[in-house]
Amino acid sequence: MSTTTLIRDVNFERDLSIRKIKGKIFEILAFFAVLLGIAMLLTLLIDVFFDGLPWLSTRLFTEFPSRFPEKAGLRSALQGSIWLMVLTAAMAVPIGIGAGVYLEEFAPQNRITRFIEINVANLAGVPSIIYGLLGLGLFVRQLGLGRTLIAGAMTMALLVLPIIIVTTREAIRAVPRSIRQAALALGATDWEVSRDHVLIYSAPAIMTGVILAMSRAIGETAPLITIGALTYIAFDPKGPFDIFTVLPIQIFNWVSLPQSSFHGLAAAGIIILLLVLLSMNALAIWLRNRLIIRW
Amino acid sequence: MTTTIKSLVSLNHQKRNRERVLVRALTFIFAFVSVGTTAGIIYELLKETVLFFQEVSIIEFFTDTRWTPLFASKRFGVLPLVNGTLLVAAGAMLVAVPLGLLAAIFLSEYASERLRKILKPILEILAGIPTVVYGYFALLFITPILQDLFPQTQIFNAASASIAMGFMILPLMASVSEDALSAVPRSLREAAYAMGATKFETATQVVLPAALSGVAAAFILAVSRAIGETMIVAIAAGQQPKLTLNPLESIETMTAYIVQVSLGDTPHQSIAYKTIFAVGMLLFVMTLVMNIVSYFITKRFRERYE
Amino acid sequence: MFAKVRPLFFLLVVAGLVLSACAPAATPAAVTEAPERIVEKTVIQTQVVEVEKVITPTAGPVEGTILVDGSSTVAPITQAVAEEFQALYPEVRVPVGISGTGGGFKKFCNGETDISDASRPIKPSEVELCQKNGIEYIELPVAFDGLAVMVNPSNNFAACLTVEELKKIWQPEAEGVITNWSQVREGFPNQPLTLYGAGTDSGTYDYFTAAIVGKEGSSRGDFLPSEDDNVLVQGIAGDPNALGFFGLAYFEENQDKLKLVAIDNGNGNCVLPDLTTVSQGTYQPLSRPLFIYVNRARVDQKDEISLFIDFYLKNAGQLSREVGYIPLTDEIYALAQKRYDNRVTGSIFEGQGSTIGVSLADLLAKE
Numbered sequence: 014m015s016t017t018t019l020i021r022d023v024n025f026e027r028d029l030s031i032r033k034i035k036g037k038i039f040e041i042l043a044f045f046a047v048l049l050g051i052a053m054l055l056t057l058l059i060d061v062f063f064d065g066l067p068w069l070s071t072r073l074f075t076e077f078p079s080r081f082p083e084k085a086g087l088r089s090a091l092q093g094s095i096w097l098m099v100l101t102a103a104m105a106v107p108i109g110i111g112a113g114v115y116l117e118e119f120a121p122q123n124r125i126t127r128f129i130e131i132n133v134a135n136l137a138g139v140p141s142i143i144y145g146l147l148g149l150g151l152f153v154r155q156l157g158l159g160r161t162l163i164a165g166a167m168t169m170a171l172l173v174l175p176i177i178i179v180t181t182r183e184a185i186r187a188v189p190r191s192i193r194q195a196a197l198a199l200g201a202t203d204w205e206v207s208r209d210h211v212l213i214y215s216a217p218a219i220m221t222g223v224i225l226a227m228s229r230a231i232g233e234t235a236p237l238i239t240i241g242a243l244t245y246i247a248f249d250p251k252g253p254f255d256i257f258t259v260l261p262i263q264i265f266n267w268v269s270l271p272q273s274s275f276h277g278l279a280a281a282g283i284i285i286l287l288l289v290l291l292s293m294n295a296l297a298i299w300l301r302n303r304l305i306i307r308w
Numbered sequence: 309m310t311t312t313i314k315s316l317v318s319l320n321h322q323k324r325n326r327e328r329v330l331v332r333a334l335t336f337i338f339a340f341v342s343v344g345t346t347a348g349i350i351y352e353l354l355k356e357t358v359l360f361f362q363e364v365s366i367i368e369f370f371t372d373t374r375w376t377p378l379f380a381s382k383r384f385g386v387l388p389l390v391n392g393t394l395l396v397a398a399g400a401m402l403v404a405v406p407l408g409l410l411a412a413i414f415l416s417e418y419a420s421e422r423l424r425k426i427l428k429p430i431l432e433i434l435a436g437i438p439t440v441v442y443g444y445f446a447l448l449f450i451t452p453i454l455q456d457l458f459p460q461t462q463i464f465n466a467a468s469a470s471i472a473m474g475f476m477i478l479p480l481m482a483s484v485s486e487d488a489l490s491a492v493p494r495s496l497r498e499a500a501y502a503m504g505a506t507k508f509e510t511a512t513q514v515v516l517p518a519a520l521s522g523v524a525a526a527f528i529l530a531v532s533r534a535i536g537e538t539m540i541v542a543i544a545a546g547q548q549p550k551l552t553l554n555p556l557e558s559i560e561t562m563t564a565y566i567v568q569v570s571l572g573d574t575p576h577q578s579i580a581y582k583t584i585f586a587v588g589m590l591l592f593v594m595t596l597v598m599n600i601v602s603y604f605i606t607k608r609f610r611e612r613y614e
Numbered sequence: 615m616f617a618k619v620r621p622l623f624f625l626l627v628v629a630g631l632v633l634s635a636c637a638p639a640a641t642p643a644a645v646t647e648a649p650e651r652i653v654e655k656t657v658i659q660t661q662v663v664e665v666e667k668v669i670t671p672t673a674g675p676v677e678g679t680i681l682v683d684g685s686s687t688v689a690p691i692t693q694a695v696a697e698e699f700q701a702l703y704p705e706v707r708v709p710v711g712i713s714g715t716g717g718g719f720k721k722f723c724n725g726e727t728d729i730s731d732a733s734r735p736i737k738p739s740e741v742e743l744c745q746k747n748g749i750e751y752i753e754l755p756v757a758f759d760g761l762a763v764m765v766n767p768s769n770n771f772a773a774c775l776t777v778e779e780l781k782k783i784w785q786p787e788a789e790g791v792i793t794n795w796s797q798v799r800e801g802f803p804n805q806p807l808t809l810y811g812a813g814t815d816s817g818t819y820d821y822f823t824a825a826i827v828g829k830e831g832s833s834r835g836d837f838l839p840s841e842d843d844n845v846l847v848q849g850i851a852g853d854p855n856a857l858g859f860f861g862l863a864y865f866e867e868n869q870d871k872l873k874l875v876a877i878d879n880g881n882g883n884c885v886l887p888d889l890t891t892v893s894q895g896t897y898q899p900l901s902r903p904l905f906i907y908v909n910r911a912r913v914d915q916k917d918e919i920s921l922f923i924d925f926y927l928k929n930a931g932q933l934s935r936e937v938g939y940i941p942l943t944d945e946i947y948a949l950a951q952k953r954y955d956n957r958v959t960g961s962i963f964e965g966q967g968s969t970i971g972v973s974l975a976d977l978l979a980k981e
Contacts, residue, residue: 036508043414046407047427050482053475054434057445080694080937108338115335131596131603132342138532138595140563142570143349143588150352159726171345178342179529180484183522187491204328218487225435225480232438235538235567238713241683241721245693245710247700256681256709261438266712268444269842270690271867271938276844283441290436298429378814380823380832381786447845463838463849547813547839558838568815568841571686571714577739580815581716 058287065280073281077247078263082274085267087282089246093162093257094231094289100166100253101173101230106223109174113181113219118207137175144172145236153240160241163253168240169233173226180222184215213306220301224294231290234261260286353592356585363579369586375549375560377580378569384583386590388549392559393591395466396473396541397534399555403474404530408481409523415482416489417511428483435479443543446472451544454556464546464558473540477530484529488522489515528602532595538563562587677705678918684711684718684731687817687861688904690937691757692731695926698933702925706918715817722907723749728919730907733759733817735963750910750959754950755974756926757934757941760862760887761822761900763875768854771795771802774876774884777899780826783809783857789834795855809837810846810858817902822859825899825970847871859900862887863938892940895973903974904939910959927951942974949978 068082076086112133120126148168158164188211196206212219237259244266246258260282267279361369364384372385411431415424446468454461454468461467492515500510516523546558547568560568566584682692689712696708713721715732722730723744736744736753744751763780765772772795779798782788795802812818814831819839824830840846843864850856851871865872876884879898891897906926913920927950931941942950962977 032506032509036506039508039512040414040418043410043418046410047414047431049407050411050431050434050475050478051427054430054437056449057437057441060445060449061441078693079697080690080933108341111335111338112342115332115339119332119335120339127603129339129343131600132346133339134528134532134599134603135592135596136342136345137529138536138599139349139592140536140538140566140588142538142563142566143353143592146570146585146588147345147349147352151348171341174342174345176529178339179525180487183484183487183525187487187522189493202324202328204331205324218491221432221483221487224432225483228432228436232436232440234438234440235542235571238711239570241711241713244689244712245696245708247697247709248707258709261440264438265440268440269686269844271844271861271864273867283438286438287433287436291433294429294432294436302425374835376835378831379786379835380829448848463845463852464840543842543845547841548835568813571712571717571841577743 061280061283061287063280064277065282065284068274068277068281069284073278073285078245082272082278085275085278087260087263087285089248089250090258090260090263090282091285091289092250093242093246094260094286096162096250096253096257097166097169097259098227098231098293100162101169102223102227104166105170105173105177105226108170109177109222109226110181110219112174113178113185114207114212116178117182117185118203118211133175133178136171137179141172141233142235142239144168145239147171148236148240158254160256161254162250162257165237165240165242165257165259166253168236169230172233172236173230176226176229177219177222180225181215181219184218184222185211187218188214213304217301217305220297220304224297224301227293227297228290231286231293232261234259234265238262260289349592353585353589356582357589360579360582360586363582364586373551375565377583382579386562386587388551389560389562389565389587390590390594391551392466392541392545392549392561393535393563395553395555395559396470396545396561397531399467399470400473400477400534400537401531403471404477404481404534405527407474408478408526408530409485411478411482412485412489412523413511413516415486417507417515428486431479431482433479434475435483437476439476439537439539440543442472442476443469443540446540446544458556461556462546462558464544464548465556466545466559467555469541469545470555472544473534473537476537476540477533480533481526481530484526485519485523488519488526491522492518524602524605528599531598535595535598536563536591538567542567562591675705676703676918676921678916679707679709680729680916680919680922681727682708682710682729682731682906683713683721683727684729685715685733685817685904686712687733687759688731688756688906691904691930691934691939692729692906692926694933694937695922695929698929699922699925703918703921706922708922714815719743719907722751722909723747725749725909728909728912728916729923732905732907733902734820735905736907736961741961751907751961752910752913752954752957752959753961754906754908754923754927754954755903755942755946755978756906756930756950757904757939758892758901759818759904760892760897760940761818761825761859761902762862762865762887763857763859763877763900764850764865764872765858765875766850766854766856767871767873769856769873772798772857772875774878776878777826777880780877781828783807784823784833784837785827786832786834789836806855807857808853808855809834810849810856811837811839812843812846812860813839813841816841818860821902821970822900861938862892862940866938889935889940893943899970901940903942904934908954910957913957923954927954946974946978949975953978 073086074091075088076084077088079085116126116130145168148164152158152164152167153160192210193206196210242258242262244258244262250257264279264282267275267282369384369386372383373387374383374385375388376383415428419427450468450471451461451463451465454465496514496518497510500514541561542564545561545564547560547564548558549560552559566587569581569584689710693710696710700706700708715734718730718732719736719740721727723740725747763775783792783798793807795805795807812822820830823833827833838849843860846858846860847864847868850858865874874886876886877897877900878884885891885897887897892901895901908923913923927947931947934941
């Protein structure tokens with residue numbers, strides 16, 4: 014009797030150490046995965062900084078593009094990008110979150126809902142340039158908006174909408190039913206449950222979706238060229254109904270020029286683009302951290 | 309007195325119900341915007357695709373093995389482009405899925421709150437780097453390294469684009485998976501620990517399966533992104549449509565082809581220009597079929613707790 | 615929760631708008647009464663650049679927007695002209711797009727743009743579209759683009775190639791067959807041949823194939839194409855077996871990494887492309903003209919457009935040189951100016967879209 018107990022103990026101890034080692038190896042691997050991603054990012058950034066830092070100056074913010082690299086700047090492209098981001102977010106965020114809320118909270122389990130869901134999932138994979146073709150045909154030509162910021166923003170909003178919708182849904186889905194049921198038990202309508210309880214818990218994850226979406230939008234080149242965002246603009250856009258260019262287009266244009274000085278300028282432009290991105294991200298992360306509630 | 313209270317309560321209910329109905333209607337319209345978008349895309353693509361197939365046979369389109377609409381002797385077999393797209397996407401997923409999932413598990417299960425707060429945003433920066441930057445990075449940094457390791461690597465190749473794309477998609481995979489993993493209630497983990505499981509066993513055998521629907525959603529988003537990505541492949545993968553499984557060779561994807569022609573010098577009334585709509589339509593249908601299939605698969609795996 | 619978010623959101627929006635509003639306005643140049651020719655000398659690195667500006671008297675301040683779109687090859691020239699013009703007339707806005715020659719024509723013939731940049735003449739289908747929409751155009755050549763053939767600097771045997779040899783290398787029948795330098799000419803070493811070239815959807819490719827193989831778009835499929843000429847530079851510079859073609863401007867910026875091949879157009883003379891040979895037309899057949907197409911009606915309706923075109927024609931020679939292209943001869947510029955002054959519409963190529971082996975001067979003089 015006592016011998017069997019001893020064998021069981023020995024086996025268990027040995028197995029436990031093996032299991033613990035497996036766990037440790039896995040943890041190291043997982044950490045490595047994160048490190049690899051960061052290492053790649055650092056390599057890319059160092060590469061860009063190396064080329065771009067010598068060309069970084071306030072001139073990039075105050076000057077318009079020029080055929081002389083010493084005089085060239087990103088003034089028009091920077092304004093275009095910021096305008097575009099603000100307008101796109103203004104349209105995509107409410108519609109995206111609203112659609113996500115509908116699909117997750119209110120939608121009955123019927124054919125129409127399934128149809129909408131398949132639509133959304135599919136749209137996430139449509140290449141950006143097809144959105145450009147859509148934007149050109151519908152917003153620029155049909156609605157007569159021309160190659161303006163508003164047409165560009167509407168196109169980009171359609172592009173990022175699926176990302177926001179999908180992540181909003183996942184965020185809402187993660188909220189435990191018990192919270193909903195408690196609110197319902199106290200007499201809240203389903204909309205009040207969403208507004209006052211569910212959305213508050215899912216807000217951080219929704220912010221993740223918005224961050225990912227806007228990050229995507231800021232780097233897009235091809236669809237904006239297709240709808241007519243121009244390369245060479247030597248004036249400040251006056252409002253949403255003005256023509257424009259954006260940072261990635263200007264950078265793309267500079268990289269294709271033969272003079273190597275423009276390649277350095279392009280790298281500097283990328284640094285600025287990343288800075289704009291970082292500040293957007295920082296803002297959203299700050300919001301996310303303030304809103305998170307772990308249950 | 310009772311009637312006043314009753315009527316006040318009833319008024320309040322009416323107001324709240326009205327609000328509820330209004331919100332339902334409004335959000336339904338918002339959700340329907342996606343349907344409108346699809347309708348718009350189909351209309352724009354179909355318009356020209358129909359005209360295209362009046363001049364080129366559908367059979368040739370799907371069975372011919374050469375794609376040369378921009379050359380003098382035109383052949384319209386789309387298979388090389390499809391091959392290019394799938395080759396690059398598969399390579400990208402090979403990078404993004406294991407790394408992304410591992411990263412997600414690390415962030416959700418092993419990292420301290422402080423570490424997570426630092427690492428997660430850094431990974432998200434990877435997603436924000438403009439795709440043109442990734443494209444040039446693939447061309448100017450990754451390709452030379454590949455050429456050193458495998459001398460037969462061409463200056464344009466699928467592998468460079470795959471690697472760059474994999475890292476671009478990694479944050480998508482990691483972030484969305486990590487949100488799904490974090491959402492699994494602590495009680496499940498604690499139950500597993502109570503049963504004597506190690507952290508590794510809990511993470512992989514309890515938490516991950518519980519979060520499977522979220523992970524699957526991340527996977528589908530990532531694959532969709534990989535297939536639809538344009539600039540990285542346009543810059544680094546090449547413009548030579550060919551049927552090959554060798555990632556070290558130059559190929560062309562469907563998206564790169566569309567960019568090449570729509571920004572190029574072809575007159576917009578020509579048959580060569582119409583090809584981009586046919587290719588776009590095919591791309592659209594492919595992702596649609598893929599999504600319908602995966603929709604039904606994920607529905608089966610979704611679990612609810614509590 | 616939303617109350618907390620709102621102030622920050624507003625801050626972001628305001629920040630974006632403040633950036634645009636706060637930008638300092640450019641100082642306006644004085645518009646004088648009598649026409650005067652101002653020749654401005656600017657020292658850029660070691661070059662002294664002279665830009666001739668013509669200031670003509672107008673009824674009031676010149677303002678408006680001139681929309682230009684089209685070829686990405688011609689765009690640098692138009693941008694240079696626009697830059698100088700806008701410095702002179704700060705109230706005029708001249709945005710320039712790069713939708714490609716095809717995209718540019720589509721927009722132009724829909725009336726969406728005022729001027730279309732084109733690296734090839736207008737094609738029949740585009741002529742039709744313009745006609746359908748009642749758009750009349752003035753076709754004006756503005757510069758030459760030299761197409762250079764290049765090899766790796768270590769290549770010391772291919773200093774001169776004939777058009778026949780190039781055809782042998784590039785024609786469709788050569789695919790998979792001509793894979794070695796020794797097959798190109800007796801005496802060339804036994805080295806594999808790797809080919810690089812402009813993308814198949816570019817005007818450069820169309821022109822090269824038309825000039826060398828004899829038919830536009832007709833070439834072998836197994837070469838490495840790229841829309842970005844910088845990549846071709848890199849490819850050829852790193853590959854001792856390489857042979858490629860692309861715009862001369864890219865060679866000029868990378869002379870230490872590439873070696874230029876002289877072209878023999880069948881008469882025994884090996885000609886290297888440079889300022890003189892391309893401009894004078896001795897570097898054949900690989901010199902191609904670049905064009906702008908102007909909306910004829912708007913030239914008379916909008917002062918700023920007529921001034922701009924005038925300015926363009928007078929300064930294209932100098933400015934095209936600055937951005938790496940080759941100016942036309944004075945004779946051709948004079949003919950173009952005359953064509954513009956007389957508002958002659960239509961294409962001298964009768965909408966056939968090809969310019970191989972024809973003399974611009976002859977065609978313009980015919981009108």
